Amino acid sequence: MRKIAVLPLDERPCNYHFNQWLVRGTDYEVLTPSLDILGDKKQKGNLDAISAWLLDVSKDVDAIVCAVDTLVYGGIVPSRLHHDEVDTLLNRLNLLKTIKAKYPKLTIYAYNLIMRNPKYSSSEEEPDYYETWGREIHLYGVYEHKKTLGILTENEAKQLEDINKRIDQDALKDYLWRRNQNVQVNLEFLKLVKDGTIDFGIVPQDDSSPYGLTATDQKIIREAIKNLDIELSCYMYPGADEVTNVLLMRYINVDQHKRPKLYVEYASITGGQQIPLYEDRLLHETIKYQILAVGGLIVSSISECDLMLLVNTPSSNMKEAPNQHIASLEYDAFRNLIEYVEKANYGIELGKKVIIADVAYANGGDLNLLKLLKQKGILMKVSAYAGWNTSSNTLGTCIPQGMLDFLFPNRQENLDFLGLRYVEDMGYCAVVRKEIASKLVKPNHYFLLDGKRGAVVHDIKVALEHFIDTYLSNTGYQFIIKDIYSPWNRMFETGLDVYIIKNQ
Numbered sequence: 001m002r003k004i005a006v007l008p009l010d011e012r013p014c015n016y017h018f019n020q021w022l023v024r025g026t027d028y029e030v031l032t033p034s035l036d037i038l039g040d041k042k043q044k045g046n047l048d049a050i051s052a053w054l055l056d057v058s059k060d061v062d063a064i065v066c067a068v069d070t071l072v073y074g075g076i077v078p079s080r081l082h083h084d085e086v087d088t089l090l091n092r093l094n095l096l097k098t099i100k101a102k103y104p105k106l107t108i109y110a111y112n113l114i115m116r117n118p119k120y121s122s123s124e125e126e127p128d129y130y131e132t133w134g135r136e137i138h139l140y141g142v143y144e145h146k147k148t149l150g151i152l153t154e155n156e157a158k159q160l161e162d163i164n165k166r167i168d169q170d171a172l173k174d175y176l177w178r179r180n181q182n183v184q185v186n187l188e189f190l191k192l193v194k195d196g197t198i199d200f201g202i203v204p205q206d207d208s209s210p211y212g213l214t215a216t217d218q219k220i221i222r223e224a225i226k227n228l229d230i231e232l233s234c235y236m237y238p239g240a241d242e243v244t245n246v247l248l249m250r251y252i253n254v255d256q257h258k259r260p261k262l263y264v265e266y267a268s269i270t271g272g273q274q275i276p277l278y279e280d281r282l283l284h285e286t287i288k289y290q291i292l293a294v295g296g297l298i299v300s301s302i303s304e305c306d307l308m309l310l311v312n313t314p315s316s317n318m319k320e321a322p323n324q325h326i327a328s329l330e331y332d333a334f335r336n337l338i339e340y341v342e343k344a345n346y347g348i349e350l351g352k353k354v355i356i357a358d359v360a361y362a363n364g365g366d367l368n369l370l371k372l373l374k375q376k377g378i379l380m381k382v383s384a385y386a387g388w389n390t391s392s393n394t395l396g397t398c399i400p401q402g403m404l405d406f407l408f409p410n411r412q413e414n415l416d417f418l419g420l421r422y423v424e425d426m427g428y429c430a431v432v433r434k435e436i437a438s439k440l441v442k443p444n445h446y447f448l449l450d451g452k453r454g455a456v457v458h459d460i461k462v463a464l465e466h467f468i469d470t471y472l473s474n475t476g477y478q479f480i481i482k483d484i485y486s487p488w489n490r491m492f493e494t495g496l497d498v499y500i501i502k503n504q
Helices: 018-022 047-060 068-073 086-093 095-102 130-149 154-166 169-194 213-227 243-255 283-293 337-349 367-376 391-407 412-437 455-471
Strands: 002-007 028-031 063-067 107-111 200-205 234-238 261-266 297-299 307-312 353-358 384-386 477-485 495-502
Touching: 002 047, 002 243, 018 243, 018 391, 018 412, 047 063, 047 068, 047 095, 063 068, 063 243, 068 086, 068 169, 086 095, 086 169, 095 107, 107 243, 130 154, 130 169, 130 213, 169 200, 169 213, 200 213, 200 243, 213 234, 234 283, 234 391, 243 283, 243 391, 261 283, 283 297, 283 307, 283 391, 307 337, 307 391, 337 353, 337 367, 353 367, 353 391, 367 412, 367 455, 384 391, 384 412, 391 412, 412 455, 412 477, 412 495, 455 477
Parallel strands: 002 028, 002 063, 063 107, 107 200, 200 234, 261 297, 261 307, 307 353, 353 384
Antiparallel strands: 477 495
């Protein structure tokens, strides 16, 4: 049994549990720190304890997958809130050099996010002043970026002038200072890839866009990657909460001496030619990175592939999952879900592993797709499914799952994870979250519930069980919710443990 230490991006299930659950029943075991030393949303983790755990576990494992944001800042949200000087941050990062020097044969894969810059005003995961000035800070970054590129319009120039007059200058100064601190950590991270401390690295971008402060930082990092000649050992593309899964799968493929080949096809002829919500580039370009990052290759035909990656997309203009009941040509006429599902069935009949990447909507699965997979009788025959949050979150979950089913087929654990994805991505994200949120009674609201296992969570469980009875019955399987809680005591995500029983 090969052992891999994972320092996750934060304590939510998508970062803490998914990677552990994906490898269950394989020849690999994931070791993670106790939740007691990780943070809680805006509360950073115990940095000394985190470093001590990573140093101690290094002697017992074959590889490390490290979220640098947790090692350096105490988690993804604390990375947006800290007031630490660069020297302090780099001292924490350099623990990886200590570990590599002590255990030179240890494989270290790591990732370090470019700090996000949301388009909206909310302090839910940002500094308090972002509640008032978030939208203006984002637009400031967009207009300043366009100004440097010489594409700022006259109207945008007036808006930039107005923002500079109105905005809290202390808030803007604090925000820009922290971005600079984090970029310095990013640049040092790249040097660790260059000197071999980190064997492979990823610089993901959470909630990115083509213009703005994140895009400006991205330009700095991209130039540094080129100057250090590490383009083949450090990738940069949209993503965040899925990257642990990706790097974990990369190590397993390398360890197994495998280079899985994937055939990619879309539900719409223009499906890969759009920029998904919360991302900064064409979908197909991100898919290339996602496949390369896990150690796979794209091939041009079904006959030569190991896995089929079927990507559910509209023709353009991606919508949010809660709005999927609204008819539109991009979804209803300019894509063909019938052919998509028939192609999935064809692949299964050929003995290929089929991955369903459901990125038709942001923040939830496509209920029409669920209906068709069920009608065709292949809901539980596909190797992998995901349809949560951003397209990169989805891709970085279902591709590793499919590859693990390719390497270690016929595992009950894979069925359990597949069932979890249907219940969470289709059930919670696309249906139940909106339903329960609309019924919240004060003092409960979307971002503050009555406890991680309170009455609202109980209502969510009841609603999910109704979803299971309505949408997942007559599949030949029972979907059982083993556990449910709210990791950050809000409606945006839920913590679920689901297991599957095959009917006799």
